[in-house]
Amino acid sequence: METPLTNISDDHILGLLNQSNTFEKGFRVLMQKYQEKLYWHIRRMVMDHEDANDVIQNCFIKVYKSIHRFERKSKLYTWLYRIATNEAITHLNKQKKKATASIDDEESGISHRLEADTYFDGDEAQLQLQRALDTLPDKQKLVFNLRYFDEMSYKEMAEVLDTSVGALKASYHHAVKKIEQYIRAL
Amino acid sequence: MLKFNKPMKNKDDIQKEIEELSPFLKKMKKEKEGFEVPANYFRQLPDLIMDRIQEEEAQSDSSAPTTNWLDQIIERIQILLQPQYAMALASTAILIVASLFLFQQDPSLAGESTLAEVSDEEINAYVMSKAEEFELDLLIDVIDEKALEEEIENEPSYDENYLDNIIDDLSDKELEELM
Known part of the structure:
Protein backbone atom coordinates (compact mmCIF):
# COMPACT_ATOMS: atom_id res chain seq x y z
CA MET A 1 0.00 0.00 0.00
CA PHE A 120 -14.80 32.34 -5.89
CA ASP A 121 -18.28 31.21 -4.89
CA GLY A 122 -18.34 32.34 -1.29
CA ASP A 123 -21.53 33.46 0.48
CA GLU A 124 -22.17 36.96 1.82
CA ALA A 125 -20.50 36.21 5.19
CA GLN A 126 -17.33 34.99 3.43
CA LEU A 127 -17.31 38.05 1.19
CA GLN A 128 -17.65 40.27 4.27
CA LEU A 129 -14.75 38.49 5.94
CA GLN A 130 -12.58 39.01 2.83
CA ARG A 131 -13.56 42.70 2.70
CA ALA A 132 -12.62 43.07 6.36
CA LEU A 133 -9.28 41.30 5.79
CA ASP A 134 -8.57 43.64 2.91
CA THR A 135 -8.63 46.61 5.29
CA LEU A 136 -5.72 45.20 7.31
CA PRO A 137 -2.07 46.01 6.61
CA ASP A 138 -0.41 43.14 4.65
CA LYS A 139 1.67 41.90 7.60
CA GLN A 140 -1.32 41.86 9.97
CA LYS A 141 -3.42 40.07 7.37
CA LEU A 142 -0.65 37.52 7.00
CA VAL A 143 -0.52 36.95 10.78
CA PHE A 144 -4.30 36.53 10.92
CA ASN A 145 -4.33 34.06 8.00
CA LEU A 146 -1.54 31.91 9.43
CA ARG A 147 -3.23 31.64 12.81
CA TYR A 148 -6.93 31.62 11.93
CA PHE A 149 -6.92 29.55 8.73
CA ASP A 150 -3.60 27.63 8.74
CA GLU A 151 -3.69 27.07 12.52
CA MET A 152 0.02 27.60 12.86
CA SER A 153 1.68 27.86 16.27
CA TYR A 154 3.19 31.20 17.25
CA LYS A 155 6.63 29.58 17.28
CA GLU A 156 6.27 28.47 13.66
CA MET A 157 4.85 31.84 12.68
CA ALA A 158 7.89 33.49 14.25
CA GLU A 159 10.13 31.35 12.01
CA VAL A 160 8.16 32.21 8.87
CA LEU A 161 7.80 35.93 9.54
CA ASP A 162 11.02 36.51 11.44
CA THR A 163 9.11 38.27 14.22
CA SER A 164 8.95 37.67 17.95
CA VAL A 165 6.15 35.53 19.43
CA GLY A 166 4.99 38.45 21.61
CA ALA A 167 4.66 40.80 18.63
CA LEU A 168 2.76 38.14 16.70
CA LYS A 169 0.29 37.56 19.55
CA ALA A 170 -0.37 41.29 19.81
CA SER A 171 -0.76 41.59 16.03
CA TYR A 172 -3.24 38.68 15.89
CA HIS A 173 -5.34 40.05 18.74
CA HIS A 174 -5.54 43.45 17.04
CA ALA A 175 -6.45 41.88 13.72
CA VAL A 176 -9.29 39.84 15.28
CA LYS A 177 -10.76 42.93 16.96
CA LYS A 178 -10.51 45.06 13.80
CA ILE A 179 -12.20 42.39 11.66
CA GLU A 180 -15.04 41.92 14.12
CA GLN A 181 -15.64 45.68 14.34
CA TYR A 182 -15.58 46.05 10.55
CA ILE A 183 -18.11 43.26 9.95
CA ARG A 184 -20.44 44.39 12.76
CA ALA A 185 -20.41 47.91 11.33
CA LEU A 186 -21.61 46.71 7.91
CA MET B 1 -8.72 22.42 2.06
CA LEU B 2 -5.91 20.62 3.86
CA LYS B 3 -4.72 21.58 7.28
CA PHE B 4 -1.44 20.60 8.87
CA ASN B 5 -1.43 17.52 11.04
CA LYS B 6 -1.27 19.68 14.12
CA PRO B 7 -0.80 18.26 17.56
CA MET B 8 -4.23 18.36 19.18
CA LYS B 9 -3.01 20.62 21.95
CA ASN B 10 -1.98 23.34 19.48
CA LYS B 11 -5.26 23.07 17.59
CA ASP B 12 -7.24 23.22 20.84
CA ASP B 13 -5.21 26.21 21.96
CA ILE B 14 -6.03 28.06 18.73
CA GLN B 15 -9.75 27.27 19.05
CA LYS B 16 -9.76 28.36 22.66
CA GLU B 17 -7.92 31.55 21.81
CA ILE B 18 -10.39 32.65 19.09
CA GLU B 19 -13.32 31.67 21.32
CA GLU B 20 -11.99 34.02 24.00
CA LEU B 21 -11.04 36.80 21.60
CA SER B 22 -14.11 36.81 19.38
CA PRO B 23 -16.94 34.26 19.61
CA PHE B 24 -18.35 36.06 16.56
CA LEU B 25 -15.35 35.11 14.40
CA LYS B 26 -15.30 31.60 15.91
CA LYS B 27 -18.82 31.10 14.57
CA MET B 28 -17.89 32.50 11.16
CA LYS B 29 -15.10 30.00 10.71
CA LYS B 30 -16.05 27.38 8.16
CA GLU B 31 -14.20 24.59 6.45
CA LYS B 32 -14.95 26.18 3.09
CA GLU B 33 -13.76 29.72 2.56
CA GLY B 34 -15.47 30.28 -0.79
CA PHE B 35 -12.33 29.88 -2.87
CA GLU B 36 -12.26 27.21 -5.58
CA VAL B 37 -9.68 25.87 -8.04
CA PRO B 38 -10.14 24.40 -11.55
CA ALA B 39 -10.80 20.67 -11.74
CA ASN B 40 -7.66 18.51 -11.39
CA TYR B 41 -5.62 21.63 -10.66
CA PHE B 42 -3.45 20.05 -7.96
CA ARG B 43 -3.03 16.86 -9.99
CA GLN B 44 -1.57 18.86 -12.90
CA LEU B 45 0.37 21.55 -11.01
CA PRO B 46 3.60 19.54 -10.41
CA ASP B 47 3.85 18.70 -14.13
CA LEU B 48 3.25 22.36 -15.05
CA ILE B 49 6.01 23.46 -12.70
CA MET B 50 8.44 20.78 -13.92
CA ASP B 51 7.76 21.85 -17.53
CA ARG B 52 8.52 25.47 -16.64
CA ILE B 53 11.73 24.47 -14.84
CA GLN B 54 12.88 22.41 -17.84
CA GLU B 55 12.05 25.30 -20.21
CA GLU B 56 14.05 27.74 -18.09
CA GLU B 57 16.98 25.33 -17.88
CA ALA B 58 16.95 24.77 -21.64
CA GLN B 59 16.93 28.53 -22.23
CA SER B 60 19.78 29.16 -19.83
CA ASP B 61 21.77 26.26 -21.37
CA SER B 62 21.43 27.69 -24.88
CA SER B 63 22.17 31.28 -23.90
CA ALA B 64 24.86 30.70 -21.30
CA PRO B 65 28.46 30.23 -22.46
CA THR B 66 29.89 26.74 -22.00
CA THR B 67 32.83 28.14 -20.07
CA ASN B 68 33.28 31.25 -18.01
CA TRP B 69 34.52 34.55 -19.48
CA LEU B 70 38.09 34.10 -18.23
CA ASP B 71 38.39 30.67 -19.86
CA GLN B 72 37.02 32.13 -23.10
CA ILE B 73 39.67 34.89 -23.17
CA ILE B 74 42.45 32.37 -22.46
CA GLU B 75 41.08 30.09 -25.22
CA ARG B 76 41.17 32.97 -27.75
CA ILE B 77 44.69 33.97 -26.80
CA GLN B 78 45.82 30.34 -27.24
CA ILE B 79 44.35 30.30 -30.76
CA LEU B 80 46.21 33.51 -31.66
CA LEU B 81 49.47 32.03 -30.38
CA GLN B 82 49.32 29.14 -32.88
CA PRO B 83 52.23 29.56 -35.46
CA GLN B 84 50.09 30.40 -38.53
CA TYR B 85 48.14 33.11 -36.67
CA ALA B 86 51.15 34.31 -34.69
CA MET B 87 53.17 35.06 -37.88
CA ALA B 88 50.32 37.03 -39.46
CA LEU B 89 49.71 38.86 -36.23
CA ALA B 90 53.43 39.72 -35.82
CA SER B 91 53.72 40.98 -39.44
CA THR B 92 50.63 43.18 -39.05
CA ALA B 93 51.95 44.56 -35.80
CA ILE B 94 55.36 45.38 -37.37
CA LEU B 95 53.68 47.14 -40.32
CA ILE B 96 51.47 49.21 -38.03
CA VAL B 97 54.38 50.22 -35.79
CA ALA B 98 56.63 51.06 -38.80
CA SER B 99 53.86 53.18 -40.42
CA LEU B 100 53.26 55.07 -37.22
CA PHE B 101 57.00 55.65 -36.81
CA LEU B 102 57.42 56.99 -40.38
CA PHE B 103 54.42 59.30 -40.26
CA GLN B 104 55.50 60.69 -36.94
CA GLN B 105 58.96 61.52 -38.33
CA ASP B 106 57.77 63.29 -41.53
CA PRO B 107 54.12 64.31 -41.41
CA SER B 108 54.30 65.63 -45.04
CA LEU B 109 54.64 62.02 -46.26
CA ALA B 110 51.11 61.38 -45.35
CA GLY B 111 49.91 63.83 -48.04
CA GLU B 112 52.59 63.01 -50.60
CA SER B 113 51.20 59.68 -51.61
CA THR B 114 47.91 61.37 -52.49
CA LEU B 115 49.63 64.07 -54.58
CA ALA B 116 51.68 61.44 -56.42
CA GLU B 117 48.53 59.92 -57.76
CA VAL B 118 47.68 63.13 -59.71
CA SER B 119 49.11 63.29 -63.27
CA ASP B 120 51.43 66.09 -64.47
CA GLU B 121 48.87 67.19 -67.06
CA GLU B 122 46.26 67.63 -64.39
CA ILE B 123 48.66 69.64 -62.24
CA ASN B 124 49.68 71.89 -65.17
CA ALA B 125 46.07 72.45 -66.18
CA TYR B 126 45.19 73.39 -62.62
CA VAL B 127 48.17 75.75 -62.28
CA MET B 128 47.38 77.47 -65.58
CA SER B 129 43.76 77.96 -64.65
CA LYS B 130 44.71 79.42 -61.29
CA ALA B 131 47.85 81.26 -62.48
CA GLU B 132 46.44 84.67 -61.71
CA GLU B 133 45.77 83.69 -58.14
CA PHE B 134 49.27 82.36 -57.48
CA GLU B 135 52.11 84.59 -56.35
CA LEU B 136 55.16 84.76 -58.55
CA ASP B 137 57.41 82.97 -56.11
CA LEU B 138 55.04 80.06 -55.94
CA LEU B 139 54.91 79.79 -59.72
CA ILE B 140 58.70 79.81 -59.92
CA ASP B 141 58.80 76.99 -57.43
CA VAL B 142 56.40 74.96 -59.53
CA ILE B 143 58.58 75.14 -62.66
CA ASP B 144 60.68 72.09 -63.14
CA GLU B 145 64.23 73.27 -62.68
CA LYS B 146 65.81 70.53 -64.81
CA ALA B 147 63.50 71.19 -67.72
CA LEU B 148 64.37 74.87 -67.48
CA GLU B 149 68.08 74.09 -67.61
CA GLU B 150 67.59 71.89 -70.70
CA GLU B 151 65.62 74.62 -72.42
CA ILE B 152 68.36 77.14 -71.77
CA GLU B 153 70.99 74.79 -73.09
CA ASN B 154 69.05 74.26 -76.33
CA GLU B 155 68.59 77.97 -76.82
CA PRO B 156 70.75 79.42 -79.71
CA SER B 157 73.76 81.23 -78.38
CA TYR B 158 73.53 84.97 -78.55
CA ASP B 159 76.84 85.48 -80.24
CA GLU B 160 77.63 88.32 -82.63
CA ASN B 161 77.14 86.17 -85.77
CA TYR B 162 73.70 85.16 -84.66
CA LEU B 163 72.64 88.80 -84.32
CA ASP B 164 74.23 89.68 -87.59
CA ASN B 165 72.29 86.92 -89.32
CA ILE B 166 69.03 88.19 -87.86
CA ILE B 167 69.80 91.69 -88.89
CA ASP B 168 70.62 90.50 -92.36
CA ASP B 169 67.24 88.84 -92.59
CA LEU B 170 65.36 92.03 -91.69
CA SER B 171 64.37 94.54 -94.29
CA ASP B 172 65.45 98.17 -93.99
CA LYS B 173 61.95 99.20 -92.98
CA GLU B 174 61.72 96.61 -90.25
CA LEU B 175 65.10 97.61 -88.96
CA GLU B 176 64.03 101.25 -88.73
CA GLU B 177 60.94 100.31 -86.77
CA LEU B 178 62.98 98.34 -84.29
CA MET B 179 65.54 100.97 -83.63
Whole structure:
Protein backbone atom coordinates (compact mmCIF):
# COMPACT_ATOMS: atom_id res chain seq x y z
CA MET A 1 0.00 0.00 0.00
CA GLU A 2 1.30 3.48 -0.97
CA THR A 3 2.21 5.87 1.85
CA PRO A 4 -0.04 8.97 1.86
CA LEU A 5 2.03 12.00 0.83
CA THR A 6 1.23 13.88 4.03
CA ASN A 7 2.82 11.01 5.99
CA ILE A 8 6.09 11.10 4.05
CA SER A 9 8.61 12.68 6.38
CA ASP A 10 10.58 15.79 5.48
CA ASP A 11 13.75 13.86 6.28
CA HIS A 12 12.86 11.32 3.61
CA ILE A 13 12.16 14.10 1.07
CA LEU A 14 15.42 15.85 1.90
CA GLY A 15 17.25 12.50 1.55
CA LEU A 16 15.84 12.11 -1.97
CA LEU A 17 16.78 15.70 -2.80
CA ASN A 18 20.30 15.10 -1.60
CA GLN A 19 21.16 12.68 -4.40
CA SER A 20 21.23 13.67 -8.06
CA ASN A 21 19.60 10.43 -9.25
CA THR A 22 16.59 10.88 -6.93
CA PHE A 23 16.45 14.68 -6.94
CA GLU A 24 13.53 15.04 -9.37
CA LYS A 25 11.54 12.36 -7.57
CA GLY A 26 12.21 14.11 -4.26
CA PHE A 27 11.14 17.46 -5.68
CA ARG A 28 7.91 16.00 -7.04
CA VAL A 29 7.13 14.47 -3.64
CA LEU A 30 7.85 17.81 -1.96
CA MET A 31 5.47 19.58 -4.36
CA GLN A 32 2.75 16.99 -3.88
CA LYS A 33 3.05 17.18 -0.12
CA TYR A 34 3.02 20.97 0.22
CA GLN A 35 1.37 22.38 -2.90
CA GLU A 36 -2.13 22.66 -1.42
CA LYS A 37 -1.04 24.25 1.85
CA LEU A 38 1.17 26.76 0.07
CA TYR A 39 -1.43 27.42 -2.62
CA TRP A 40 -4.14 28.30 -0.09
CA HIS A 41 -1.73 30.42 1.91
CA ILE A 42 -0.88 32.36 -1.26
CA ARG A 43 -4.50 32.47 -2.43
CA ARG A 44 -5.64 34.11 0.80
CA MET A 45 -3.01 36.77 0.24
CA VAL A 46 -3.53 37.50 -3.47
CA MET A 47 -7.22 36.51 -3.64
CA ASP A 48 -7.78 35.40 -7.23
CA HIS A 49 -6.82 32.05 -8.70
CA GLU A 50 -4.85 33.28 -11.71
CA ASP A 51 -2.56 35.34 -9.50
CA ALA A 52 -2.21 32.52 -6.97
CA ASN A 53 -1.35 30.11 -9.79
CA ASP A 54 1.46 32.40 -11.01
CA VAL A 55 2.79 32.92 -7.50
CA ILE A 56 2.78 29.22 -6.52
CA GLN A 57 4.66 28.33 -9.72
CA ASN A 58 7.27 31.03 -9.10
CA CYS A 59 7.51 29.90 -5.51
CA PHE A 60 8.27 26.26 -6.39
CA ILE A 61 10.76 27.33 -9.07
CA LYS A 62 12.58 29.34 -6.37
CA VAL A 63 12.48 26.31 -4.08
CA TYR A 64 13.91 24.11 -6.85
CA LYS A 65 16.77 26.54 -7.42
CA SER A 66 17.60 27.09 -3.76
CA ILE A 67 16.80 23.81 -1.99
CA HIS A 68 20.55 23.01 -1.90
CA ARG A 69 20.96 26.05 0.36
CA PHE A 70 18.42 24.76 2.90
CA GLU A 71 20.51 24.10 5.99
CA ARG A 72 17.85 22.52 8.24
CA LYS A 73 18.12 25.40 10.71
CA SER A 74 14.32 25.59 10.53
CA LYS A 75 11.62 23.10 9.62
CA LEU A 76 11.22 22.47 5.89
CA TYR A 77 7.64 23.69 5.81
CA THR A 78 8.37 26.95 7.62
CA TRP A 79 11.17 27.55 5.07
CA LEU A 80 8.68 26.85 2.26
CA TYR A 81 6.10 29.16 3.84
CA ARG A 82 8.70 31.87 4.03
CA ILE A 83 9.44 31.64 0.31
CA ALA A 84 5.72 31.53 -0.52
CA THR A 85 5.08 34.56 1.71
CA ASN A 86 7.88 36.55 0.07
CA GLU A 87 6.60 35.70 -3.39
CA ALA A 88 3.04 36.68 -2.45
CA ILE A 89 4.18 39.99 -0.93
CA THR A 90 6.31 40.77 -4.00
CA HIS A 91 3.25 40.08 -6.16
CA LEU A 92 1.01 42.31 -4.00
CA ASN A 93 3.54 45.15 -4.14
CA LYS A 94 3.63 44.96 -7.94
CA GLN A 95 -0.16 44.94 -7.98
CA LYS A 96 -0.30 48.01 -5.73
CA LYS A 97 2.05 49.91 -8.05
CA LYS A 98 -0.19 49.05 -11.00
CA ALA A 99 -3.30 50.10 -9.06
CA THR A 100 -1.68 53.43 -8.14
CA ALA A 101 -0.95 54.06 -11.81
CA SER A 102 -4.48 53.04 -12.81
CA ILE A 103 -7.19 55.70 -12.96
CA ASP A 104 -9.95 53.21 -12.17
CA ASP A 105 -9.64 52.38 -8.45
CA GLU A 106 -12.88 50.40 -8.58
CA GLU A 107 -11.19 47.64 -10.61
CA SER A 108 -8.56 46.99 -7.95
CA GLY A 109 -11.18 46.83 -5.15
CA ILE A 110 -11.62 43.50 -3.36
CA SER A 111 -15.35 43.17 -4.10
CA HIS A 112 -14.81 43.72 -7.80
CA ARG A 113 -11.92 41.28 -7.92
CA LEU A 114 -13.75 38.51 -6.09
CA GLU A 115 -16.86 38.97 -8.21
CA ALA A 116 -14.72 38.78 -11.35
CA ASP A 117 -12.96 35.63 -10.11
CA THR A 118 -14.59 32.53 -11.60
CA TYR A 119 -13.13 30.50 -8.77
CA PHE A 120 -14.80 32.34 -5.89
CA ASP A 121 -18.28 31.21 -4.89
CA GLY A 122 -18.34 32.34 -1.29
CA ASP A 123 -21.53 33.46 0.48
CA GLU A 124 -22.17 36.96 1.82
CA ALA A 125 -20.50 36.21 5.19
CA GLN A 126 -17.33 34.99 3.43
CA LEU A 127 -17.31 38.05 1.19
CA GLN A 128 -17.65 40.27 4.27
CA LEU A 129 -14.75 38.49 5.94
CA GLN A 130 -12.58 39.01 2.83
CA ARG A 131 -13.56 42.70 2.70
CA ALA A 132 -12.62 43.07 6.36
CA LEU A 133 -9.28 41.30 5.79
CA ASP A 134 -8.57 43.64 2.91
CA THR A 135 -8.63 46.61 5.29
CA LEU A 136 -5.72 45.20 7.31
CA PRO A 137 -2.07 46.01 6.61
CA ASP A 138 -0.41 43.14 4.65
CA LYS A 139 1.67 41.90 7.60
CA GLN A 140 -1.32 41.86 9.97
CA LYS A 141 -3.42 40.07 7.37
CA LEU A 142 -0.65 37.52 7.00
CA VAL A 143 -0.52 36.95 10.78
CA PHE A 144 -4.30 36.53 10.92
CA ASN A 145 -4.33 34.06 8.00
CA LEU A 146 -1.54 31.91 9.43
CA ARG A 147 -3.23 31.64 12.81
CA TYR A 148 -6.93 31.62 11.93
CA PHE A 149 -6.92 29.55 8.73
CA ASP A 150 -3.60 27.63 8.74
CA GLU A 151 -3.69 27.07 12.52
CA MET A 152 0.02 27.60 12.86
CA SER A 153 1.68 27.86 16.27
CA TYR A 154 3.19 31.20 17.25
CA LYS A 155 6.63 29.58 17.28
CA GLU A 156 6.27 28.47 13.66
CA MET A 157 4.85 31.84 12.68
CA ALA A 158 7.89 33.49 14.25
CA GLU A 159 10.13 31.35 12.01
CA VAL A 160 8.16 32.21 8.87
CA LEU A 161 7.80 35.93 9.54
CA ASP A 162 11.02 36.51 11.44
CA THR A 163 9.11 38.27 14.22
CA SER A 164 8.95 37.67 17.95
CA VAL A 165 6.15 35.53 19.43
CA GLY A 166 4.99 38.45 21.61
CA ALA A 167 4.66 40.80 18.63
CA LEU A 168 2.76 38.14 16.70
CA LYS A 169 0.29 37.56 19.55
CA ALA A 170 -0.37 41.29 19.81
CA SER A 171 -0.76 41.59 16.03
CA TYR A 172 -3.24 38.68 15.89
CA HIS A 173 -5.34 40.05 18.74
CA HIS A 174 -5.54 43.45 17.04
CA ALA A 175 -6.45 41.88 13.72
CA VAL A 176 -9.29 39.84 15.28
CA LYS A 177 -10.76 42.93 16.96
CA LYS A 178 -10.51 45.06 13.80
CA ILE A 179 -12.20 42.39 11.66
CA GLU A 180 -15.04 41.92 14.12
CA GLN A 181 -15.64 45.68 14.34
CA TYR A 182 -15.58 46.05 10.55
CA ILE A 183 -18.11 43.26 9.95
CA ARG A 184 -20.44 44.39 12.76
CA ALA A 185 -20.41 47.91 11.33
CA LEU A 186 -21.61 46.71 7.91
CA MET B 1 -8.72 22.42 2.06
CA LEU B 2 -5.91 20.62 3.86
CA LYS B 3 -4.72 21.58 7.28
CA PHE B 4 -1.44 20.60 8.87
CA ASN B 5 -1.43 17.52 11.04
CA LYS B 6 -1.27 19.68 14.12
CA PRO B 7 -0.80 18.26 17.56
CA MET B 8 -4.23 18.36 19.18
CA LYS B 9 -3.01 20.62 21.95
CA ASN B 10 -1.98 23.34 19.48
CA LYS B 11 -5.26 23.07 17.59
CA ASP B 12 -7.24 23.22 20.84
CA ASP B 13 -5.21 26.21 21.96
CA ILE B 14 -6.03 28.06 18.73
CA GLN B 15 -9.75 27.27 19.05
CA LYS B 16 -9.76 28.36 22.66
CA GLU B 17 -7.92 31.55 21.81
CA ILE B 18 -10.39 32.65 19.09
CA GLU B 19 -13.32 31.67 21.32
CA GLU B 20 -11.99 34.02 24.00
CA LEU B 21 -11.04 36.80 21.60
CA SER B 22 -14.11 36.81 19.38
CA PRO B 23 -16.94 34.26 19.61
CA PHE B 24 -18.35 36.06 16.56
CA LEU B 25 -15.35 35.11 14.40
CA LYS B 26 -15.30 31.60 15.91
CA LYS B 27 -18.82 31.10 14.57
CA MET B 28 -17.89 32.50 11.16
CA LYS B 29 -15.10 30.00 10.71
CA LYS B 30 -16.05 27.38 8.16
CA GLU B 31 -14.20 24.59 6.45
CA LYS B 32 -14.95 26.18 3.09
CA GLU B 33 -13.76 29.72 2.56
CA GLY B 34 -15.47 30.28 -0.79
CA PHE B 35 -12.33 29.88 -2.87
CA GLU B 36 -12.26 27.21 -5.58
CA VAL B 37 -9.68 25.87 -8.04
CA PRO B 38 -10.14 24.40 -11.55
CA ALA B 39 -10.80 20.67 -11.74
CA ASN B 40 -7.66 18.51 -11.39
CA TYR B 41 -5.62 21.63 -10.66
CA PHE B 42 -3.45 20.05 -7.96
CA ARG B 43 -3.03 16.86 -9.99
CA GLN B 44 -1.57 18.86 -12.90
CA LEU B 45 0.37 21.55 -11.01
CA PRO B 46 3.60 19.54 -10.41
CA ASP B 47 3.85 18.70 -14.13
CA LEU B 48 3.25 22.36 -15.05
CA ILE B 49 6.01 23.46 -12.70
CA MET B 50 8.44 20.78 -13.92
CA ASP B 51 7.76 21.85 -17.53
CA ARG B 52 8.52 25.47 -16.64
CA ILE B 53 11.73 24.47 -14.84
CA GLN B 54 12.88 22.41 -17.84
CA GLU B 55 12.05 25.30 -20.21
CA GLU B 56 14.05 27.74 -18.09
CA GLU B 57 16.98 25.33 -17.88
CA ALA B 58 16.95 24.77 -21.64
CA GLN B 59 16.93 28.53 -22.23
CA SER B 60 19.78 29.16 -19.83
CA ASP B 61 21.77 26.26 -21.37
CA SER B 62 21.43 27.69 -24.88
CA SER B 63 22.17 31.28 -23.90
CA ALA B 64 24.86 30.70 -21.30
CA PRO B 65 28.46 30.23 -22.46
CA THR B 66 29.89 26.74 -22.00
CA THR B 67 32.83 28.14 -20.07
CA ASN B 68 33.28 31.25 -18.01
CA TRP B 69 34.52 34.55 -19.48
CA LEU B 70 38.09 34.10 -18.23
CA ASP B 71 38.39 30.67 -19.86
CA GLN B 72 37.02 32.13 -23.10
CA ILE B 73 39.67 34.89 -23.17
CA ILE B 74 42.45 32.37 -22.46
CA GLU B 75 41.08 30.09 -25.22
CA ARG B 76 41.17 32.97 -27.75
CA ILE B 77 44.69 33.97 -26.80
CA GLN B 78 45.82 30.34 -27.24
CA ILE B 79 44.35 30.30 -30.76
CA LEU B 80 46.21 33.51 -31.66
CA LEU B 81 49.47 32.03 -30.38
CA GLN B 82 49.32 29.14 -32.88
CA PRO B 83 52.23 29.56 -35.46
CA GLN B 84 50.09 30.40 -38.53
CA TYR B 85 48.14 33.11 -36.67
CA ALA B 86 51.15 34.31 -34.69
CA MET B 87 53.17 35.06 -37.88
CA ALA B 88 50.32 37.03 -39.46
CA LEU B 89 49.71 38.86 -36.23
CA ALA B 90 53.43 39.72 -35.82
CA SER B 91 53.72 40.98 -39.44
CA THR B 92 50.63 43.18 -39.05
CA ALA B 93 51.95 44.56 -35.80
CA ILE B 94 55.36 45.38 -37.37
CA LEU B 95 53.68 47.14 -40.32
CA ILE B 96 51.47 49.21 -38.03
CA VAL B 97 54.38 50.22 -35.79
CA ALA B 98 56.63 51.06 -38.80
CA SER B 99 53.86 53.18 -40.42
CA LEU B 100 53.26 55.07 -37.22
CA PHE B 101 57.00 55.65 -36.81
CA LEU B 102 57.42 56.99 -40.38
CA PHE B 103 54.42 59.30 -40.26
CA GLN B 104 55.50 60.69 -36.94
CA GLN B 105 58.96 61.52 -38.33
CA ASP B 106 57.77 63.29 -41.53
CA PRO B 107 54.12 64.31 -41.41
CA SER B 108 54.30 65.63 -45.04
CA LEU B 109 54.64 62.02 -46.26
CA ALA B 110 51.11 61.38 -45.35
CA GLY B 111 49.91 63.83 -48.04
CA GLU B 112 52.59 63.01 -50.60
CA SER B 113 51.20 59.68 -51.61
CA THR B 114 47.91 61.37 -52.49
CA LEU B 115 49.63 64.07 -54.58
CA ALA B 116 51.68 61.44 -56.42
CA GLU B 117 48.53 59.92 -57.76
CA VAL B 118 47.68 63.13 -59.71
CA SER B 119 49.11 63.29 -63.27
CA ASP B 120 51.43 66.09 -64.47
CA GLU B 121 48.87 67.19 -67.06
CA GLU B 122 46.26 67.63 -64.39
CA ILE B 123 48.66 69.64 -62.24
CA ASN B 124 49.68 71.89 -65.17
CA ALA B 125 46.07 72.45 -66.18
CA TYR B 126 45.19 73.39 -62.62
CA VAL B 127 48.17 75.75 -62.28
CA MET B 128 47.38 77.47 -65.58
CA SER B 129 43.76 77.96 -64.65
CA LYS B 130 44.71 79.42 -61.29
CA ALA B 131 47.85 81.26 -62.48
CA GLU B 132 46.44 84.67 -61.71
CA GLU B 133 45.77 83.69 -58.14
CA PHE B 134 49.27 82.36 -57.48
CA GLU B 135 52.11 84.59 -56.35
CA LEU B 136 55.16 84.76 -58.55
CA ASP B 137 57.41 82.97 -56.11
CA LEU B 138 55.04 80.06 -55.94
CA LEU B 139 54.91 79.79 -59.72
CA ILE B 140 58.70 79.81 -59.92
CA ASP B 141 58.80 76.99 -57.43
CA VAL B 142 56.40 74.96 -59.53
CA ILE B 143 58.58 75.14 -62.66
CA ASP B 144 60.68 72.09 -63.14
CA GLU B 145 64.23 73.27 -62.68
CA LYS B 146 65.81 70.53 -64.81
CA ALA B 147 63.50 71.19 -67.72
CA LEU B 148 64.37 74.87 -67.48
CA GLU B 149 68.08 74.09 -67.61
CA GLU B 150 67.59 71.89 -70.70
CA GLU B 151 65.62 74.62 -72.42
CA ILE B 152 68.36 77.14 -71.77
CA GLU B 153 70.99 74.79 -73.09
CA ASN B 154 69.05 74.26 -76.33
CA GLU B 155 68.59 77.97 -76.82
CA PRO B 156 70.75 79.42 -79.71
CA SER B 157 73.76 81.23 -78.38
CA TYR B 158 73.53 84.97 -78.55
CA ASP B 159 76.84 85.48 -80.24
CA GLU B 160 77.63 88.32 -82.63
CA ASN B 161 77.14 86.17 -85.77
CA TYR B 162 73.70 85.16 -84.66
CA LEU B 163 72.64 88.80 -84.32
CA ASP B 164 74.23 89.68 -87.59
CA ASN B 165 72.29 86.92 -89.32
CA ILE B 166 69.03 88.19 -87.86
CA ILE B 167 69.80 91.69 -88.89
CA ASP B 168 70.62 90.50 -92.36
CA ASP B 169 67.24 88.84 -92.59
CA LEU B 170 65.36 92.03 -91.69
CA SER B 171 64.37 94.54 -94.29
CA ASP B 172 65.45 98.17 -93.99
CA LYS B 173 61.95 99.20 -92.98
CA GLU B 174 61.72 96.61 -90.25
CA LEU B 175 65.10 97.61 -88.96
CA GLU B 176 64.03 101.25 -88.73
CA GLU B 177 60.94 100.31 -86.77
CA LEU B 178 62.98 98.34 -84.29
CA MET B 179 65.54 100.97 -83.63
